[in-house]
Amino acid sequence: MKKPTLTAIGGLDVRPRADAEEFYQALEIDVLARTLWGEARSEGHIGMEAVASVVLNRVKVAQGHGGKYWWGSNIIQVCQKPYQFSCWNRSDPNFQKLQAVDNKNLYFATALRIARRAVIGALPDHTGGATHYHTDYASPYWARGQEPSAVIGRHIFYKLIKT
Template identity: 50%
Template sequence: MRPRVLKPEPGPAAPPRGPSADTPGQAIDTLARTLWGEAGGESVRAMEAVAAVVMNRVGQARDQGGWWWGNDVAAVCRLPGQFPCWDPDAPGRLGLLSVTAADPVFAAARRIARRAVAGLLDDPTGGATHLHRAGENPQWAQGRSVCAEIGGIQFYNDVE
């Protein structure tokens, strides 16, 4: 069975629907910071899986003509309550905003983000749109099945 490959965001010939549309550079930077903030202490595969969640959400929004969690990478990543590293009171927020490519983990996150935004990243999650750290028990996960566990992160593809 071939691995599922993520679809790239629509380019200029197919403008994204909805109120926001990030540029490829903004998408890469925002996604890389999200990977660094959410999975920076995990394996490269776990960072790839978090990238897959973001891109799966972007793809679902594109396919549905918009979605509550945002229509592009920046909107999906920065929606309050979705990726805690972006919350204004997150403990690592200052580091998230100031980290540079001199940090080897952030450099790896940027490479992953570039591949994801270009549509060149395999999806190791089986289409997940939600995740949480193992050991957490968020209400939205009640009655849902984990579709993948990579590192210390659990992924779900059955949450609306």
């Protein structure tokens, strides 16, 4: 008979640190995949990789500023910072879809594969180090007078902050 494993005492998690790290990594993958799906599912594989690169480049910027930056310091904070990736805005039509999608959806399954590669550092950056992007039908104030670092599908990318 297998002995039960103790994982909590008085509400405190007592599992080994590796379990907590695996859980956090799985959460990062999930949040990043949902961001890719919400922002770029119509942009194909390369388009989703490009959005993942923006997230990773923002994390690098934060690391270069002592681990802190206004948009957050890790993948989850960067993705979910209000008004940075519109799919996470509660008023965005994608928000409810974002909560419900699962890996039975072909585009979300692709986003999960890309997110896994991104989290382990195995993703190429097609954006030239971009920290910002917008669709080709938008004209945000911050893009005025800026030189794009890449154009991928309907997204225009900019490296506005040095990593």
